[in-house]
Each structure stands twice: as C-alpha cells, then as structure tokens.
Amino acid sequence: MKKKRTTIKDIANVLNISPAAVSKALHDDSRISAKTKAAVKRVAKELNYQPNHLASALRKGKSNLVGVIVPRTSSNFFSSVIQNIEEVLNREGYNIIITQSNESFKKECSNIDTLLFTQVDGIIASMANETVDLSYYEKIKSKGIPLILFDRGENDLNVDYIGINDYDSSFMIVEHLISKGCKRIAHIGGFRHTRIFNNRIRGYIDAIHRYNLPHDDDLLIESSLTMEDGRLKMQELLALENPPDAVYIAGDYAALGALQLLKEKNIDVPNDICLVGFGNEPFTSLVTPTITSINQHSEQIGQLAAKTFLERVKMDPLKQTLNKIILDAALIERDSS
Amino acid sequence: MKKKRTTIKDIANVLNISPAAVSKALHDDSRISAKTKAAVKRVAKELNYQPNHLASALRKGKSNLVGVIVPRTSSNFFSSVIQNIEEVLNREGYNIIITQSNESFKKECSNIDTLLFTQVDGIIASMANETVDLSYYEKIKSKGIPLILFDRGENDLNVDYIGINDYDSSFMIVEHLISKGCKRIAHIGGFRHTRIFNNRIRGYIDAIHRYNLPHDDDLLIESSLTMEDGRLKMQELLALENPPDAVYIAGDYAALGALQLLKEKNIDVPNDICLVGFGNEPFTSLVTPTITSINQHSEQIGQLAAKTFLERVKMDPLKQTLNKIILDAALIERDSS
DNA sequence: TACTTTTGCTTAAACGTTTAAGCAAATATA
DNA sequence: TATATTTGCTTAAACGTTTAAGCAAAAGTA
Structure with a gap:
C-alpha cells in the first residue's frame, strides 16, 4: 500500500x-x-x-543542515537573527534546524547532542544564561564541526563570534542618562559570568566613575533579566533609603517588568525615575511610556553568523583565521528617559 | 587531519x-x-x-525528524506550541525542525519542499495568512507523510487538526462586552478565507444578532492583524460618523496597535471604548491598560499535536480515524473592557 | 594513417547502518 | 540416544546516492 x-x-x-x-x-x-x-x-x-537527501548526505558525508541554538525563539531579537540566518543559508542550499535551550544548561547540552546526532554541518549558537561549563561546546569543536557564537558568547572558547559592543553601548546609555540630568544611576544587569553582561556591567561602572557619579554597591544588581525579575529587582531598588533617579536594565523584558511596577506604584517615568532597556524589542515602542533601548542589529548579526559559517566550510581549513565581529549598537531614545 | x-x-x-x-x-x-x-x-x-543517524535513517527509511511550520516564532503562542511539541516528541526519540513562513505562501511552499527533502517523518503546521491554495499540503498527504494542522487549519484538507473553539470564543467575547454595557460593538477580524478567522467572524455576527445589537457593515473589518494594521483599522472605525463603543480584535498584536492609536488620540480605554484582543500574548497583561484577551492553550495544543503525530506513526494505518480536537478557550478579563 | 585526446557513458565500490536468512553449538525434549 | 528447539552469532544484501576508475567510440592531431 x-x-x-x-x-x-x-x-x-x-x-x-x-x-x-x-x-x-x-x-x-x-x-x-x-x-x-x-x-x-x-x-x-x-x-x-x-x-533522497539521506542517501546523498551519507555518501557525501555532509548533511547540508545547520543547527541553531537560542535561549528562546519568542524574543524578537532571536527570532529575527534566526530569520536572517535562514535566508542567507537557504540561498546556498543549506537548511537550518532551530532548537531552544530555554536558558537551561541541561537543555542546551541535549540540544547539542541532538544536533550532532542529526549530523549537522555546523552549529550557530547563543548560549543559555546558565551555561558556564563549556565542555559541550568543546565537544563540537573536537568533532571538527564549525561553531559560530553570537550575542551570548564566551571568550575562552576559541570560536567565531558575532555580537555588538556591549561595553560601549552600556557606556553610551549612562552618558545619555547623565545628559538627561540623572545623578544616581542604577543598573540591573545580567549575570557576570556571561561575557556580554559582564561587559555591560563594566561599561556601566567605568562610565559612572568617569563622570564622578556615586558608585554605590546597592545600585548594581545582577539578575536573570526575566520580566518577573525586573519587577523584583526594581522593588529592591525602590526600597533603598536613597533610591536611584535612573535605572538602566540590561534586558527589555526585565525593563518592562520594572516599568510595570513603577506604574503600579504611581512613580512617574521619566520624571521621577528614568528607565533604559536593552535590545529594542518591539514592545519598547508600544508601552506607555515608550522605553529607551539599544538596537542590537539582529538582521546583521544573523547574516554575518551565516556568512561566517559559509566561509568556514568553503575555505581551506589551514588558512582560516578566527572571526570576531563586533558591531556598534545604536541608542534609540524614547519617552522613558 | x-x-x-x-x-x-x-x-x-x-x-x-x-x-x-x-x-x-x-x-x-x-x-x-x-x-x-x-x-x-x-x-x-x-x-x-x-x-550515524543518516545511515540508520536511510536504511530504516525513517529520519526521526518532524517538521514544524509556523507563520512566525516570535509570537508567544507559536513559540509555546513549538516548545511543547518538542518536549513530547523528544521523549519518543524524535527531533523537530522548525521553519517559519512569515505569513508568506511562497515561503510556506518552500518550507514544505525543504522538509520533504530533509525526509521528515511528519509535518505539524499552522498555515500562513496568505495560503488559500492547498496543493502543497496535498503533496504532503500524497507522499503518505502524516500531516497535523493546528490553529490555522483548513476544513477542506482532510487531516488531523487541533485548535480552539473560535466560534464560541468569539461569541463569549461579544457577550462579555455586552455585559459591560457596550451597545455598538465592532470587530476587526482576520481574513475570512482562513477558517479560524471566519469562525470568529461568524461567532461575532451570531452573538450580535442574538442580542439584537446593530449589525452595521462598517463595524466589521477584515485585516491582516499586524500591529500596523490594527492602528489603521482602528482609525477607520474612529472615522465613522457613528463610531463603536467597543472593539473586539481577532489578534493581540493588532489590538496593541489599536490601543496605541487610542491612547495617542486620548480616547479613554475602557471608559470611552472597550477593547478585547485574542491570543493572550504576554504583553496583554503588561500594557496600560491591560488588554482583555482569549487564552488559546498553547501548551495543550502543542502537546496534542505531537501526540497526534505519534499516534499516526504508531498505529495501524488502516484503523486510523481522523482527529479533530477542539479545545475550549478561556476569556481573560482585564482592564481594557 | 597512426597516435592522442575528448566525450559519454558503465562498472563497482563506498557511505554506516539494519535485517533477513542461515548455521553451528548448546540446550531442551521425548 | 535421537530429535527438536533455542541461543548466539555470521553472512550478505539492502537503503539511494556519489564517485573513482575504466573503457569504447568519436574527434582531434601529426
């Protein structure tokens, strides 16, 4: 039949x-x-x-599949990066397999196993928040499969990387807040062990010092940057005896949570407190007030990640040099600051 | 080397x-x-x-890969459905390949080709807005590969389907608005050629008739339900000589666009106009005012879609009966109504 | 004319696995 | 003790493609 x-x-x-x-x-x-x-x-x-793709892949030792690992697809940033990766790779006859880690280290490892098992020709990934142990990524490298990281990368892993200049972006945000007259600027950042969040924290601290603002330990908080966490950490900041007059939050979702809380408490943004997010998620321009944020150039990042992969597979393995592409991000000023 | x-x-x-x-x-x-x-x-x-997965897949004629096609991954609904599909299928040794159509018929066709080419064992899909020509889906069926549709389905295609009761949900929304005292209820719906949107429109019309409200042609508008479109159609409604006192919009993103416009025009929601969306996207509870919406049970839909696929591959092809699972959705009342 | 080269195909092996068929040895049954 | 069954493996073919090697015929060259 x-x-x-x-x-x-x-x-x-x-x-x-x-x-x-x-x-x-x-x-x-x-x-x-x-x-x-x-x-x-x-x-x-x-x-x-x-x-029959399987037969030719088996014979040629090449599946024409590229694995993509992201913390989640529901954020506009990742979804847009994926879309651009796909566009570039499709043109060259590659298809992509998308997997989500949900910020879980365990899930990320199982995703890597899945992708290796599926015989992908390469992996493009952005690391989960939880990930500190890099042995799984080393596993990819040791198999000789091209690995390209974007956004959430790791310097210790000697692989291609595409991202934005987090340090500069952070610095720029603080300068922007200062220009708006803010004197006590707090930062709700990501966890330091993730490189990008560490860079954002460094940028924040250096800018604070440079402009001789108070560098109060209470004003710097590490967080998982979920919406709920944004609310919580904002609450902590408000509870200080000397609360900040501006908060820079390293993720838009957390910024949204914080904004929600501020509105509930009838604290006026930007008049009582200025707020700046990070990532330029679509909702930042939709909430009231609209949220100042950083555009991470998801389109370019996706395209460059895909192109880097293509270079890796096309070029002579001997004369390959590591690609570390750092884009300049753009501050999008809105009503919240 | x-x-x-x-x-x-x-x-x-x-x-x-x-x-x-x-x-x-x-x-x-x-x-x-x-x-x-x-x-x-x-x-x-x-x-x-x-x-070597390729070798065993070739030999066994089975790739243990399932293709998923969604209009986009960036909406929380689809992202959550995907996550649940993945969870169920992973447990059974299947992996999924996610593709996005971006609401484009052409892209959807090329996605189907890609998935067939990759030798997936089945396809779980939600159709693009644009799709009216079903021949590509017939192609899947003609290859004997299980096809399961969810949310955006099509009655003419004789395949498994999992979705919510759009007609009842729509009816419920109108009843809710009536209970809030609204007398002129407008509906910005999706395009009628998509079954779910047609059902929502039918639910709206029937409820309007049932409660003897004015059924003005101007109050029923079809749209692509993007955010921009939400703004535009809202503007049309406001321009009527007899504008509505409530608007039910068949998608949360469009509802958000409409809300944005209303706020710009200083029209008070819910006092001047009540607003109801559809889909219960996370932002509905975050904007001001929060938006009343319909919870579509993305988790259950994902799980059921995956389970239906598993049934299809496990069961004797002869004694299989078509699965049409219709879940009851829940109205989430918020400040906008 | 005698040779080299090119053209246009064929043959056969290979990719890494699974599986039907088979076979000898061990074990059970009568 | 003779026969049947079970156990534990081996052999070989198969999945559908690609590709190295080869070979005859045609075309080019001297």
Missing part, C-alpha cells in the same frame, strides 16, 4: 542508462551529453523524482 | 565480532548474550561511538 519513491534507478531504467549517468546528469556533469541531460530531467519531472 | 568517526565496524574489529552483532547488541536484541552486549557497550563508550 505504501508508495515507492522514485529513485535514480527508476529513471535509469526508463532511459536504459546507468544510475551513475542519471546522477551525473542531474548534477550537470560535463561528461554527460546535453541530450541525455535533457532526457533525464524530463523523466525525473515526469516521475516526480525527489532526491 | 580530519578525524574519522568511530563506526560500528570499529567496535566489531576490537571485539572480533561482526558489525551486525554490534548493531544488535546496541539495540539490545534478545539474540545477543549479555556478555557480548556489555562488551560492545563498553567499547562503544571507550571509542566515543556516536551512531
């Missing part, structure tokens, strides 16, 4: 030529006559031939 | 047994002695053996 797929053999039988000739004809091999090629393609179409 | 993968043959050589025995040992075949099994597994671990 099950339909047999048309194979290269079927085409060969119809035309009384060898399967090898058919394969070559379909790949426009120069040693096959134009007449045969035409005939093969005609019959292929007639029989509705679809190449 | 390239590292050779460990194969079943390598293990066989070490132990001086046949590759077949190794394969069976790894699969706990009853005809292999416990001693041999133990030895095989020990050596497999020592040599860091990873089965």
Whole structure:
C-alpha cells in the first residue's frame, strides 16, 4: 500500500542508462551529453523524482543542515537573527534546524547532542544564561564541526563570534542618562559570568566613575533579566533609603517588568525615575511610556553568523583565521528617559 | 587531519565480532548474550561511538525528524506550541525542525519542499495568512507523510487538526462586552478565507444578532492583524460618523496597535471604548491598560499535536480515524473592557 | 594513417547502518 | 540416544546516492 519513491534507478531504467549517468546528469556533469541531460530531467519531472537527501548526505558525508541554538525563539531579537540566518543559508542550499535551550544548561547540552546526532554541518549558537561549563561546546569543536557564537558568547572558547559592543553601548546609555540630568544611576544587569553582561556591567561602572557619579554597591544588581525579575529587582531598588533617579536594565523584558511596577506604584517615568532597556524589542515602542533601548542589529548579526559559517566550510581549513565581529549598537531614545 | 568517526565496524574489529552483532547488541536484541552486549557497550563508550543517524535513517527509511511550520516564532503562542511539541516528541526519540513562513505562501511552499527533502517523518503546521491554495499540503498527504494542522487549519484538507473553539470564543467575547454595557460593538477580524478567522467572524455576527445589537457593515473589518494594521483599522472605525463603543480584535498584536492609536488620540480605554484582543500574548497583561484577551492553550495544543503525530506513526494505518480536537478557550478579563 | 585526446557513458565500490536468512553449538525434549 | 528447539552469532544484501576508475567510440592531431 505504501508508495515507492522514485529513485535514480527508476529513471535509469526508463532511459536504459546507468544510475551513475542519471546522477551525473542531474548534477550537470560535463561528461554527460546535453541530450541525455535533457532526457533525464524530463523523466525525473515526469516521475516526480525527489532526491533522497539521506542517501546523498551519507555518501557525501555532509548533511547540508545547520543547527541553531537560542535561549528562546519568542524574543524578537532571536527570532529575527534566526530569520536572517535562514535566508542567507537557504540561498546556498543549506537548511537550518532551530532548537531552544530555554536558558537551561541541561537543555542546551541535549540540544547539542541532538544536533550532532542529526549530523549537522555546523552549529550557530547563543548560549543559555546558565551555561558556564563549556565542555559541550568543546565537544563540537573536537568533532571538527564549525561553531559560530553570537550575542551570548564566551571568550575562552576559541570560536567565531558575532555580537555588538556591549561595553560601549552600556557606556553610551549612562552618558545619555547623565545628559538627561540623572545623578544616581542604577543598573540591573545580567549575570557576570556571561561575557556580554559582564561587559555591560563594566561599561556601566567605568562610565559612572568617569563622570564622578556615586558608585554605590546597592545600585548594581545582577539578575536573570526575566520580566518577573525586573519587577523584583526594581522593588529592591525602590526600597533603598536613597533610591536611584535612573535605572538602566540590561534586558527589555526585565525593563518592562520594572516599568510595570513603577506604574503600579504611581512613580512617574521619566520624571521621577528614568528607565533604559536593552535590545529594542518591539514592545519598547508600544508601552506607555515608550522605553529607551539599544538596537542590537539582529538582521546583521544573523547574516554575518551565516556568512561566517559559509566561509568556514568553503575555505581551506589551514588558512582560516578566527572571526570576531563586533558591531556598534545604536541608542534609540524614547519617552522613558 | 580530519578525524574519522568511530563506526560500528570499529567496535566489531576490537571485539572480533561482526558489525551486525554490534548493531544488535546496541539495540539490545534478545539474540545477543549479555556478555557480548556489555562488551560492545563498553567499547562503544571507550571509542566515543556516536551512531550515524543518516545511515540508520536511510536504511530504516525513517529520519526521526518532524517538521514544524509556523507563520512566525516570535509570537508567544507559536513559540509555546513549538516548545511543547518538542518536549513530547523528544521523549519518543524524535527531533523537530522548525521553519517559519512569515505569513508568506511562497515561503510556506518552500518550507514544505525543504522538509520533504530533509525526509521528515511528519509535518505539524499552522498555515500562513496568505495560503488559500492547498496543493502543497496535498503533496504532503500524497507522499503518505502524516500531516497535523493546528490553529490555522483548513476544513477542506482532510487531516488531523487541533485548535480552539473560535466560534464560541468569539461569541463569549461579544457577550462579555455586552455585559459591560457596550451597545455598538465592532470587530476587526482576520481574513475570512482562513477558517479560524471566519469562525470568529461568524461567532461575532451570531452573538450580535442574538442580542439584537446593530449589525452595521462598517463595524466589521477584515485585516491582516499586524500591529500596523490594527492602528489603521482602528482609525477607520474612529472615522465613522457613528463610531463603536467597543472593539473586539481577532489578534493581540493588532489590538496593541489599536490601543496605541487610542491612547495617542486620548480616547479613554475602557471608559470611552472597550477593547478585547485574542491570543493572550504576554504583553496583554503588561500594557496600560491591560488588554482583555482569549487564552488559546498553547501548551495543550502543542502537546496534542505531537501526540497526534505519534499516534499516526504508531498505529495501524488502516484503523486510523481522523482527529479533530477542539479545545475550549478561556476569556481573560482585564482592564481594557 | 597512426597516435592522442575528448566525450559519454558503465562498472563497482563506498557511505554506516539494519535485517533477513542461515548455521553451528548448546540446550531442551521425548 | 535421537530429535527438536533455542541461543548466539555470521553472512550478505539492502537503503539511494556519489564517485573513482575504466573503457569504447568519436574527434582531434601529426
């Protein structure tokens, strides 16, 4: 009852030529006559031939699949990066497999296993918040499979990386807040062990020092940057005996949570407290007040990640040099500051 | 320089047994002695053996991959459905390939081609807004590959479907608005050619009639339900000589756009106009005012879609009966109504 | 004319696994 | 003791493709 797929053999039988000739004809091999090629393609179409990807992947040792690992797809940033990766790779005949870690180290490891098992030709990833143990990523490298990190990367892993200049962006935000007259600027950051969040914290601290603002330990809080966490940490800041007049939060979702709390407490943003987020998620321009944020250039990051992968597979492995691409981010000023 | 993968043959050589025995040992075949099994597994671990998925998929004619097609991953609804599909399928040894159509019919077709080419064992999909031509979906069915639709389905395609009761949800929303004292209720719906949107429109119309409210043609608008479109259609409604006192919008993003416009025009929600969305996206509880919406049970939908697929592949093809699962959705009342 | 080269195909092996069939040895049954 | 069954493996083919090697015929060259 099950339909047999048309194979290269079927085409060969119809035309009384060898399967090898058919394969070559379909790949426009120069040693096959134009007449045969035409005939093969005609019959292929007639029989509705679809190449068996598994067979060719097995034979060629190449699956034309690229794995993508993101903390989650629901954030606009990651979703947009993915979309751009896909666009670039599709053009070159690659397809992508998207997996989500949900910020869990365990899930991330199992995702890596899954992708390796599926025989992907490369992996493009942004690390989970939890991830500190890099042995799983080393595993990818040790298999000789190209690994490209973006956004959430790690300096210790000697791999290609595409991201924005977090330090500068952070510095820029603080300068912006100062220009608005803020004197006590707090920072709800991500966890320091993640490089990008560490850089944002460094940028914040250095800018504070540079402009001789109070560098109060209470004003710097590390967090998981979820919405709930944004609320919570904001509450902590408000409870200080000397609360801040501006809060820079290293993630838009957490900024949203914080804004929610401020509104509930009838604290006026930006008049009582200025607020700045990070990531330029679409909702930042939709809430009231709109939230000042940093545009991370998701489109470019996706495209560059894909192109870096393509370089890796195309180029001579010997003369490859590590790509560390750092883009300049843009501050998008809105009503919250 | 390239590292050779460990194969079943390598293990066989070490132990001086046949590759077949190794394969069976790894699969706990009853005809292999416990001693041999133990030895095989020990050596497999020592040599860091990873089965070649392509080879086994080719041989077994089964890739253990399931394709998922969604309009976009950035909406929380789809992202959550995907996550739940993945969880259920992973437990059964399946992995998923996620693709996005971006609401484009062309992209959807190319996604289907990609997935078929990748030899997926099944496809779980939610259709793009644009899709009216179903021939590509027929193609999946004609290959004998299980196809399961969710949310955006199509009655003409005789396939499994999981969704919510759009008609009832719509009816419920209108009743809710009436209970709040609204007299002129408008509906910004999706396009009628998509079944779910048609059902929502029918629910709206029937409820309007049932409660003897004015059924003005101007009050019913079809739209693509993007944020921008929400703004635009809201503007149209406001421009009416007899504008509505309540608007029910068949998508949260469009509702957000509409809310934005209303706020800009200083129209008070809910006092001047009540607003209800659809989908219960996280931001509905975050904006001011919070938006009343419909919870679509993304978790259950994902789980059921995955389980339906598993049934399809496990069960005898002969005694299979079509699954049409319709869940009851829940109205989440918030400040906007 | 005698050779080299090119063209256009074929043959056969390979990718790594699974599995049907088979076979000898061990064990059970009568 | 003779026969049947079970156990534990092996052999070989198969999945559908690609590709190295090879070979005859055609075309080019001297």
